[in-house]
Amino acid sequence: MNTVTKLTTRNVTASKRAGYGSRLLFSSISRPSIAFRTQLCPLRFNSTLPPTQRAAIIRKQTGPIEFTEDYPVPKLGYNEVLAKVLYTGVCQSDLHTKNGTAAGGDGKNITAIKLPHIGGHEGVGRILAVGEGVKGDVRIGGLVGIRFISRICRRCEYCLAGQEQHCIGGMTNHLHHEDGAFQEYIALDGDNLTLLPDDVDPVEIGPILCAGITAYKCVQNCNIKPGEWLVVIGAGGGMGHLAVQYARVVGARVIAIDGGDHKRHFCLSLGAEQYIDFKTVPSIVDEVQRITKGGAHAVVCAAGSPRAYARAADMLRIGGTLACGGIPPGTPHLETSIGTIVIKGLKIVGSLVGSLKDTMQVVELTRLGRVKPAIEVRPWKDLPKVYDELERDAILGRVVLKIAEDE
Numbered sequence: 215m216n217t218v219t220k221l222t223t224r225n226v227t228a229s230k231r232a233g234y235g236s237r238l239l240f241s242s243i244s245r246p247s248i249a250f251r252t253q254l255c256p257l258r259f260n261s262t263l264p265p266t267q268r269a270a271i272i273r274k275q276t277g278p279i280e281f282t283e284d285y286p287v288p289k290l291g292y293n294e295v296l297a298k299v300l301y302t303g304v305c306q307s308d309l310h311t312k313n314g315t316a317a318g319g320d321g322k323n324i325t326a327i328k329l330p331h332i333g334g335h336e337g338v339g340r341i342l343a344v345g346e347g348v349k350g351d352v353r354i355g356g357l358v359g360i361r362f363i364s365r366i367c368r369r370c371e372y373c374l375a376g377q378e379q380h381c382i383g384g385m386t387n388h389l390h391h392e393d394g395a396f397q398e399y400i401a402l403d404g405d406n407l408t409l410l411p412d413d414v415d416p417v418e419i420g421p422i423l424c425a426g427i428t429a430y431k432c433v434q435n436c437n438i439k440p441g442e443w444l445v446v447i448g449a450g451g452g453m454g455h456l457a458v459q460y461a462r463v464v465g466a467r468v469i470a471i472d473g474g475d476h477k478r479h480f481c482l483s484l485g486a487e488q489y490i491d492f493k494t495v496p497s498i499v500d501e502v503q504r505i506t507k508g509g510a511h512a513v514v515c516a517a518g519s520p521r522a523y524a525r526a527a528d529m530l531r532i533g534g535t536l537a538c539g540g541i542p543p544g545t546p547h548l549e550t551s552i553g554t555i556v557i558k559g560l561k562i563v564g565s566l567v568g569s570l571k572d573t574m575q576v577v578e579l580t581r582l583g584r585v586k587p588a589i590e591v592r593p594w595k596d597l598p599k600v601y602d603e604l605e606r607d608a609i610l611g612r613v614v615l616k617i618a619e620d621e
């Protein structure tokens with residue numbers, strides 16, 4: 215089974231006649247070496263794959279995005295599926311990783327990433343090939359999500375607790391370790407597949423897989439009750455506009471904070487009851503305290519700016535919860551005093567995306583039409599412009615890039 219033959223598209227037909235069958239290896243790229251990735255033997259194919267593909271790469275952090283046509287198509291390993299990427303959202307984490315300013319769990323910037331780097335972790339793909347060893351009902355032609363988390367150990371205490379996004383047993387992700395969705399084809403771990411229902415819209419489901427799940431977990435961590443006040447900071451952005459909707463699903467009264475009248479209309483249309491324009495209000499803390507008569511029960515910070523976090527906890531009433539979802543670039547810190555936290559009995563919680571189970575719950579909410587991502591579909595070549603707009607906070611909701619045709 216380990217015997218492979220390197221073929222080009224021109225000699226695939228001849229090779230099939232020669233009996234190579236499905237044991238085709240088209241190309242190789244370096245990915246993390248994990249023991250179970252050693253065998254190469256696709257079991258089922260529905261099409262002939264090219265040896266190379268289009269990809270948006272950066273050769274070094276802070277470097278420009280380059281579109282290349284000759285990036286190798288991933289080889290299909292044991293217990294993997296190969297998917298064609300149809301659409302992907304563009305997340306702030308993609309931008310910060312590219313810039314070398316993404317903050318890690320140790321508070322330092324993440325600089326140890328695979329190069330060339332290919333971002334994209336809000337992807338939706340169509341399964342083209344299923345490798346040997348893949349268990350369960352995995353169909354060629356089915357839709358699959360491309361999330362932040364790529365591979366997990368399934369044995370560490372966090373995996374066993376259903377918090378596999380915190381896996382400490384060699385977890386890899388599609389941001390720092392493996393190529394993401396800014397390429398036409400991707401290989402995915404057969405044991406960690408995000409199998410999507412056939413009746414979801416592949417155009418809109420991508421943003422649910424990072425922005426959506428993060429917003430959902432933030433709202434869930436607030437333990438909010440119907441009728442209580444929940445503030446969303448950065449409510450007009452990719453994560454924030456979904457947090458507004460999840461908060462409405464659980465019956466919260468939502469105060470949206472963002473800048474500009476276009477975001478006011480947008481946030482109110484999503485179900486926010488109040489809108490505070492941080493660009494025009496002298497003190498957003500005073501405004502929240504006034505509206506809520508003593509502070510909000512919860513604040514979800516979906517903004518990726520240090521300034522947004524600075525006084526976020528000061529908006530809370532006694533016993534309130536600050537849920538941190540957005541990660542500002544660099545190494546910023548909360549400025550809330552310890553006295554405030556202790557005396558007001560505040561809770562501060564973080565959310566690193568969510569588990570696969572959580573993810574499927576948010577996918578279902580969108581499938582049912584309860585939460586709808588506001589998306590703008592743009593051509594893939596716009597990626598540099600989209601990064602620029604993200605930096606200027608000029609995007610309403612989420613931009614989704616069209617990567618490849620769904621044939």
Ligand SMILES: [Zn+2]
Pocket residue numbers: 305306307308335362424425
């Ligand atoms: Zn993300």
Ligand SMILES: [Zn+2]
Pocket residue numbers: 366367368369370371372373374378380381382383384
């Ligand atoms: Zn683990």
